[in-house]
Amino acid sequence: METLLEVQELTKRYSQGNVLARIIFTAVDRINFFIRPAEIFTLAGESGCGKTTTANMILGFEEPSSGKILHNGHLQKRGEKVWRTEGVQAIFQDPFCTFNPLRTVDSYFHETVHNYRLARSKKDVTDWIDRKLRLVGLTYQEFAGKYPSEFSGGQLQRVSIARALLTDPKLIIADEPVSMVDASLRMSIVNLFKKLRDELGVSILYITHDLATAYYVSDRIAIMFRGNIVEMGTVEKVLMNPKHPYSKLLRDSIPEADPKRRWTTGVVLSELEQEEYLRRGCKFAGRCSGAKDLCKSALPVDMYVDEVLVKCHEYCGDSKN
Amino acid sequence: MTIQKTPILRTDHLKTFYVLEMYGNRKTIKAVNDVDLNIYEDEIYGIAGESGCGKTTLLKALFTDIYPPLRLVGGKVYYRISDKEEIDATALSQEEKRKLRLVYISNIPQGSMSVLNPVLKIKETYKDFIGSHFVSEVRTPINQPAAKTYNDFIAGHTPWRSREEILEQARQQIAEFGLPKNVLEVYPHQLSGGMRQRVTIALASLMKPRIMIGDEPTTALDVVVQRGVIQMLKEIQKNLKNTIVIVSHDMGVQANIADRIGIMYAGKIVEESTSERIFGQPMHPYTKFLINSLPKFGDKHLRSSVPGSPPSLADLPDGCPFHPRCPQVMDICRRQMPDFSRPAENHKVACWLYGDGKHGNAA
Numbered sequence: 001m002e003t004l005l006e007v008q009e010l011t012k013r014y015s016q017g018n019v020l021a022r023i024i025f026t027a028v029d030r031i032n033f034f035i036r037p038a039e040i041f042t043l044a045g046e047s048g049c050g051k052t053t054t055a056n057m058i059l060g061f062e063e064p065s066s067g068k069i070l071h072n073g074h075l076q077k078r079g080e081k082v083w084r085t086e087g088v089q090a091i092f093q094d095p096f097c098t099f100n101p102l103r104t105v106d107s108y109f110h111e112t113v114h115n116y117r118l119a120r121s122k123k124d125v126t127d128w129i130d131r132k133l134r135l136v137g138l139t140y141q142e143f144a145g146k147y148p149s150e151f152s153g154g155q156l157q158r159v160s161i162a163r164a165l166l167t168d169p170k171l172i173i174a175d176e177p178v179s180m181v182d183a184s185l186r187m188s189i190v191n192l193f194k195k196l197r198d199e200l201g202v203s204i205l206y207i208t209h210d211l212a213t214a215y216y217v218s219d220r221i222a223i224m225f226r227g228n229i230v231e232m233g234t235v236e237k238v239l240m241n242p243k244h245p246y247s248k249l250l251r252d253s254i255p256e257a258d259p260k261r262r263w264t265t266g267v268v269l270s271e272l273e274q275e276e277y278l279r280r281g282c283k284f285a286g287r288c289s290g291a292k293d294l295c296k297s298a299l300p301v302d303m304y305v306d307e308v309l310v311k312c313h314e315y316c317g318d319s320k321n
Numbered sequence: 322m323t324i325q326k327t328p329i330l331r332t333d334h335l336k337t338f339y340v341l342e343m344y345g346n347r348k349t350i351k352a353v354n355d356v357d358l359n360i361y362e363d364e365i366y367g368i369a370g371e372s373g374c375g376k377t378t379l380l381k382a383l384f385t386d387i388y389p390p391l392r393l394v395g396g397k398v399y400y401r402i403s404d405k406e407e408i409d410a411t412a413l414s415q416e417e418k419r420k421l422r423l424v425y426i427s428n429i430p431q432g433s434m435s436v437l438n439p440v441l442k443i444k445e446t447y448k449d450f451i452g453s454h455f456v457s458e459v460r461t462p463i464n465q466p467a468a469k470t471y472n473d474f475i476a477g478h479t480p481w482r483s484r485e486e487i488l489e490q491a492r493q494q495i496a497e498f499g500l501p502k503n504v505l506e507v508y509p510h511q512l513s514g515g516m517r518q519r520v521t522i523a524l525a526s527l528m529k530p531r532i533m534i535g536d537e538p539t540t541a542l543d544v545v546v547q548r549g550v551i552q553m554l555k556e557i558q559k560n561l562k563n564t565i566v567i568v569s570h571d572m573g574v575q576a577n578i579a580d581r582i583g584i585m586y587a588g589k590i591v592e593e594s595t596s597e598r599i600f601g602q603p604m605h606p607y608t609k610f611l612i613n614s615l616p617k618f619g620d621k622h623l624r625s626s627v628p629g630s631p632p633s634l635a636d637l638p639d640g641c642p643f644h645p646r647c648p649q650v651m652d653i654c655r656r657q658m659p660d661f662s663r664p665a666e667n668h669k670v671a672c673w674l675y676g677d678g679k680h681g682n683a684a
Binding site (some may be wrong): 048190258 | 371372477513514541542543544545546547549550552553566570571572573574576577578596597600610611612614615617618621623624625627630676
């Protein structure tokens with residue numbers, strides 16, 4: 001099977017404190033996943049679950065503590081600046097932080113085209129940029145010479161997607177691309193992702209906490225919780241019929257636009273993030289309604305239930321493992 | 322749901338504009354343009370709209386937090402401080418406003434990290450909040466006759482307190498909301514985003530205010546935490562029986578919390594009704610777009626977002642401000658702003674598609 005990106009046993013540990021009182025906590029704990037060509041893969045979970053750390057390691061912003069990242073079957077070397085290669089590009093959460101407010105936005109485009117030697121003559125450069133901008137529904141004329149503050153949030157996020165598309169990447173890593181955009185304009189961004197996948201064959205690692213757009217746009221999904229992938233499979237199976245208690249909680253917490261179907265049950269929130277990270281057994285045991293003694297002492301193993309990977313003791317009870 | 326006929330918070334043709342002058346060029350940004358609001362006691366009122374439609378400015382005006390370049394151009398904001406008395410909040414002095422805040426009206430800000438002082442423990446912030454309202458009250462007498470009733474109102478709430486008493490009150494409140502006990506002893510960065518937001522809400526509801534105003538209190542939180550925060554706000558409202566005004570662009574959040582919803586577009590309220598009617602029978606094309614743009618589970622069909630982008634508030638189109646994006650645009654929309662028509666008793670909508678021809682010039 002051809003994979004564009006493969007992550008094997010990827011781990012990131014952070015340590016806090018001094019020599020005498022050191023706390024080591026595992027932000028990302030031995031995760032495995034892969035992305036096929038022309039596929040949108042979602043990494044979902046609440047804030048502080050290790051989604052962004054994973055993205056940063058894939059892009060080479062951070063050094064993994066252990067584990068492997070394979071791009072097209074090639075091992076990512078230590079310190080390799082993946083974000084500088086043509087094949088992988090990134091989109092970040094806040095478009096207003098992506099661009100320098102004192103520089104015109106088009107200067108970034110010209111710079112990228114120049115650095116990657118994508119076009120030579122002035123006309124070719126403009127054409128190249130214009131072609132990429134048209135993909136996201138903008139034109140060169142309405143964008144040239146403008147500063148970031150002259151765009152609306154949704155527009156600027158689309159500009160930032162166009163910038164990522166300049167080098168014809170095979171994989172785009174989108175870290176919470178819609179969380180700063182208005183709910184009414186979110187669809188224009190996620191529709192764009194669909195278009196990129198279907199028309200250009202671009203794969204997207206879509207990192208989000210918004211399961212509604214994740215369901216709408218992605219093919220496969222992995223739900224992360226405190227550094228572990230707790231459930232992974234196709235979106236239909238994972239989101240329509242969640243198995244892990246945390247996935248169920250996430251699924252139920254999406255606000256429905258229907259005042260007749262409000263939440264009736266309460267929800268337990270985490271107190272201090274670090275406490276959950278340092279938990280020995282299943283990290284969700286403190287909030288899970290069905291937690292047993294076993295959950296508090298041992299981390300469950302990955303089990304395949306109905307072609308969906310689940311990390312929960314409830315599903316590995318028979319095998320005693 | 323019961324609606325009392327006396328609104329607790331009322332605006333009357335409120336107009337607040339940002340007036341910018343640069344090199345002799347005058348630029349007016351019409352952020353709140355002729356808004357009439359009637360918000361009743363014991364209800365949660367939601368204000369929905371895209372970013373840049375003037376929601377935050379409207380809240381600032383309701384909170385009478387009006388500083389240049391923001392200017393009050395016309396209209397008034399009324400607070401009902403007792404059964405009989407209604408005061409014009411825009412005429413109050415700075416000191417009078419300060420005393421009303423937190424006791425009568427309080428604000429839940431959006432960025433919880435920038436609300437709590439990062440170098441102080443949570444309990445110190447509590448002391449600041451409570452202390453500012455108890456210790457200094459006695460010193461400054463209010464002389465203006467207009468403020469007399471309100472002085473009485475405040476005085477009932479403000480005996481002098483010692484530091485220990487303040488801490489005791491803080492502990493009690495923390496326990497009431499089910500927040501962990503050690504929350505008072507930690508620094509803001511040690512708390513998770515959701516916990517921080519809940520501490521901020523707890524602080525805002527500390528003095529049991531009659532009106533609480535929340536500016537996107539759940540935006541930038543993830544779904545589980547968002548649900549917890551909404552749950553907490555609802556509980557507070559149930560216990561205090563006060564009024565909460567929630568601004569959010571997320572219609573899913575509005576559906577879950579609000580009793581009545583006002584849809585805001587380009588500085589104007591374009592539709593207002595109970596949340597059942599807004600979601601059941603939306604009338605304004607913009608409201609329909611807002612609701613339909615939300616993705617739903619089990620439905621992967623292509624959904625469209627609202628076409629185009631919101632108009633610049635400095636350069637509004639003639640007539641109805643939504644007409645350049647409206648799929649059902651008519652000739653009259655380009656010329657004249659529709660007045661409200663009332664399809665039902667508790668439903669008003671400003672659109673030429675509805676009504677009986679009695680439309681006036683301004684909404």
